[in-house]
Amino acid sequence: xxxxxxxxxxxxxxxxxxxxxxxxxxxxxxxxxxxxxxxxxxxxxxxxxxxxxxxxxxxxxxxxxxxxxxxxxxxxxxxxxxxxxxxxxxxxxxxxxxxxxxxxxxxxxxxxxxxxxxxxxxxxxxxxxxxxxxxxxxxxxxxxxxxxxxxxxxxxx
Amino acid sequence: xxxxxxxxxxxxxxxxxxxxxxxxxxxxxxxxxxxxxxxxxxxxxxxxxxxxxxxxxxxxxxxxxxxxxxxxxxxxxxxxxxxxxxxxxxxxxxxxxxxxxxxxxxxxxxxxxxxxxxxxxxxxxxxxxxxxxxxxxxxxxxxxxxxxxxxxxxxxx
DNA sequence: CTTGTCGTGTCAGAAGGCTGACATGCTGAC
DNA sequence: GTCAGCATGTCAGCCTTCTGACACGACAAG
Numbered sequence: 255x256x257x258x259x260x261x262x263x264x265x266x267x268x269x270x271x272x273x274x275x276x277x278x279x280x281x282x283x284x285x286x287x288x289x290x291x292x293x294x295x296x297x298x299x300x301x302x303x304x305x306x307x308x309x310x311x312x313x314x315x316x317x318x319x320x321x322x323x324x325x326x327x328x329x330x331x332x333x334x335x336x337x338x339x340x341x342x343x344x345x346x347x348x349x350x351x352x353x354x355x356x357x358x359x360x361x362x363x364x365x366x367x368x369x370x371x372x373x374x375x376x377x378x379x380x381x382x383x384x385x386x387x388x389x390x391x392x393x394x395x396x397x398x399x400x401x402x403x404x405x406x407x408x409x410x411x
Numbered sequence: 412x413x414x415x416x417x418x419x420x421x422x423x424x425x426x427x428x429x430x431x432x433x434x435x436x437x438x439x440x441x442x443x444x445x446x447x448x449x450x451x452x453x454x455x456x457x458x459x460x461x462x463x464x465x466x467x468x469x470x471x472x473x474x475x476x477x478x479x480x481x482x483x484x485x486x487x488x489x490x491x492x493x494x495x496x497x498x499x500x501x502x503x504x505x506x507x508x509x510x511x512x513x514x515x516x517x518x519x520x521x522x523x524x525x526x527x528x529x530x531x532x533x534x535x536x537x538x539x540x541x542x543x544x545x546x547x548x549x550x551x552x553x554x555x556x557x558x559x560x561x562x563x564x565x566x567x568x
Numbered sequence: 569c570t571t572g573t574c575g576t577g578t579c580a581g582a583a584g585g586c587t588g589a590c591a592t593g594c595t596g597a598c
Numbered sequence: 599g600t601c602a603g604c605a606t607g608t609c610a611g612c613c614t615t616c617t618g619a620c621a622c623g624a625c626a627a628g
Contacts, residue, residue, distance in 0.1 A: 270535055272470055272482075276550060277444055277538045279557045284441035285484040286564040287434055303614085313429055320576060325429075327442040332615050334578065355623050356576045374426040380564075381427065381434045387559050393433060395549075396556045400436045402544050407443040407537075458584085477606060489585050491608065512593055513606045 280403075287384060294376040300369070303328060305377060307336055308362065308370040311346065316359035345369055437560075444541060451533040457526070460485060462534060464493060465519065465527040468503065473516035502526055 272278045291302050306326040310317055317325070323333035337360060340346040345366030348358045362370065385393060429435045448459050463483040467474055474482070480490035494517060497503040502523030505515045519527065542550060 270466060270531055270538065272466065274554075275538065276542065276553055276557075277448075277534075279554060279561075280437075280441055280444055281484060283557045283560050283564075284437055286561050287437055290564050291434075301614085309426060309429065312426055318576080319578095327438060328614095329616060330577075331579090331617085335614085352577090352623090357623095358577075370426065377434075378427055381432065383566075384560050384564050385433065387563050388556060392552075392556055392559075395552055396433055397431075397436060399545060399549055399553045399556075400433075400440045402549075403440050403541050404436075404443050406544050407440075407447050407541050409540075460584085475606080476608095485584095486586060487607075488587085488609090492584085509593090509607090513608095514593095515607075 287380070290380045290383070291377060294380050295373060298369070298373055298376065300373055303332070303336060304340075305370070305373050307333065307340065308345065308366060308373065309377075311360055311362045312367065312370055315361055318357045318359055320357075322360065340366070444537070447537045447540070448534060451537050452530060455526070455530055455533065457530055460489070460493060461497075462527070462530050464490065464497065465502065465523060465530065466534075468517055468519045469524065469527055472518055475514045475516055479517065497523070 270277070288302060291305070295302060295305055303326055307322055310322055310325045314321075314325075319333055319337055320330050322337065323330045326333060328336075337346060337348070341348060344363055346360050347363055348360050352358055388396070427434070445459060448462070452459060452462055460483055464479055467479055467482045471478075471482075476490055476494055477487050479494065480487045483490060485493075494503060494505070498505060501520055503517050504520055505517050509515055545553070
């Protein structure tokens, strides 16, 4: 990896080795995936967070702003502006007032569902491309490993 | 995963399943790693991109702005403003004029090396925490799988 | 009942990254 | 030699996301 410079010229610095580091590799893979998704979604005038929000709402109707934010890995504030835009575009509906507490459950409109439909095939294409070259067994291993990493990182010690 | 809503309420939508999707899992792991690194680097007044740039320069002295950008997964423009700030802080040196072409090779100053040193132990701690629970064999598998994913995604077809 | 804590939605400001664009300097094809 | 293509550094503007802060409602402990 990192075929950037022809002269490794390793000095005595013993820091995190980028060529070996799983963290760096994870960042690289994530960056590649994000780029590919952005490229696939751009023709549809949709961003990745955009799509994530719609997909979340399709599978978990009635999610609140904060829940959507956690699911899309952004802050409540960011999701709030996105949700407002989606509402303005008519892809999402939220009650004007909370039935209970302050939570405003969001739902997809038929238009939002249609837009998600087209976006979903594009994203599925990217995911398929990412997974080709991986046997089902490898995919299963990757899933377990990533889950373990997430768990370890979210433990506070 | 995604313990956000107690009512799955699965409708007939057959899109990308977030609970199974390796892409979603990858994003989640990357997000967790980034958060942990930000938390570890914040006390040092350093951002992740900040640190990435320094680490890159320590292992590959003389990298140019564009090469650093590719290595840190940001655009040339973003790396340019960061590099300028690092130069102003005295962590990085760049020649005023290019020896050949327009490429300006960057180098760490002793001060930059010291700052990297402290940041590196913090980051190494995060990576160690991420990796605990993973056998060396699993780490090796993960490395191979992630590399395969990156390769598949960067192929244009 | 009161109080403290937590989660939520939202506003305002700031920081970081990105796209678009330009001039410059290599490199290879003709 | 010339010219097209490509990569680089840099400027300008925009957009997304983040941090900080506030008020409100739910909930449990006292």
